[in-house]
Amino acid sequence: MRDLLCSIPKERNAIVVIPAGFAHGEVMAAVHGAAFDRPWDAPWSSAAITDLLVSPGVYGFVAQIQVSSKPAEVLQAPEATPVGMILSRMVAQEAEILTIAVTPSARWRGVGAALLEASIKQAKKHGIIEIFLEVSEVNVVAQRLYHGAGFLDCGKRPGYYRHSEGAHDAVVMRRSLDGSDKKTPITCV
Numbered sequence: 001m002r003d004l005l006c007s008i009p010k011e012r013n014a015i016v017v018i019p020a021g022f023a024h025g026e027v028m029a030a031v032h033g034a035a036f037d038r039p040w041d042a043p044w045s046s047a048a049i050t051d052l053l054v055s056p057g058v059y060g061f062v063a064q065i066q067v068s069s070k071p072a073e074v075l076q077a078p079e080a081t082p083v084g085m086i087l088s089r090m091v092a093q094e095a096e097i098l099t100i101a102v103t104p105s106a107r108w109r110g111v112g113a114a115l116l117e118a119s120i121k122q123a124k125k126h127g128i129i130e131i132f133l134e135v136s137e138v139n140v141v142a143q144r145l146y147h148g149a150g151f152l153d154c155g156k157r158p159g160y161y162r163h164s165e166g167a168h169d170a171v172v173m174r175r176s177l178d179g180s181d182k183k184t185p186i187t188c189v
């Protein structure tokens with residue numbers, strides 16, 4: 001488990017990414033709720049996240065600001081403050097990023113990139129050859145994060161995100177983990 005941890009030193013505090021377990025449902029829901037704050041961004045409940053965490057193939061990570069040198073797994077608040085979460089699912093040789101969220105005050109410090117990296121590393125360990133995700137066409141910040149992590153646009157789902165104020169298309173993105181992006185054109189629907 002410890003080799004999955006990746007830390008980013010930042011001034012006096014460090015941001016540490018730890019594998020999520022069954023007990024992290026509540027913390028992940030709190031982070032998700034703080035991050036998805038617009039009318040079309042429905043937060044996920046603690047029960048929904050906990051259900052996912054015990055579903056086959058689902059795995060996640062929590063990012064926390066750690067102000068203690070104790071092992072990340074044993075820290076309690078306020079020694080460690082959760083600031084980010086990611087949930088992914090592996091099916092056969094494919095994985096999907098289900099959601100990623102970073103609390104507004106912790107953004108643009110590399111937390112999202114670290115969570116994504118941890119998730120991709122885990123997928124590679126399990127022999128996954130490609131990872132997919134969907135992102136709203138209007139979410140340019142998330143799109144930049146994904147492009148920076150090597151994801152390429154590979155499709156659109158018109159009107160995928162429906163909400164009281166209308167609908168937005170989803171951009172489908174894919175990242176190959178076996179280098180095939182460099183050899184073959186991407187086709188996905």
Ligand SMILES: CC(C)(COP(=O)(O)OP(=O)(O)OC[C@H]1O[C@@H](n2cnc3c(N)ncnc32)[C@H](O)[C@@H]1OP(=O)(O)O)[C@@H](O)C(=O)NCCC(=O)NCCS
Nearest residue numbers: 035100101102107108109110111112113135141142144145
């Ligand atoms: C998308 C999100 C997870 C990014 O988290 P983050 O911790 O701020 O991301 P990082 O600091 O790792 O930044 C990674 C890249 O994202 C982009 N980015 C981050 N914040 C940005 C901003 N405010 N404006 C423009 N680009 C930004 C940059 O390209 C950045 O890489 P760079 O610094 O090398 O240029 C976060 O903004 C968030 O939780 N948003 C709300 C929830 C959401 O939209 N989730 C995605 C749903 S598909």
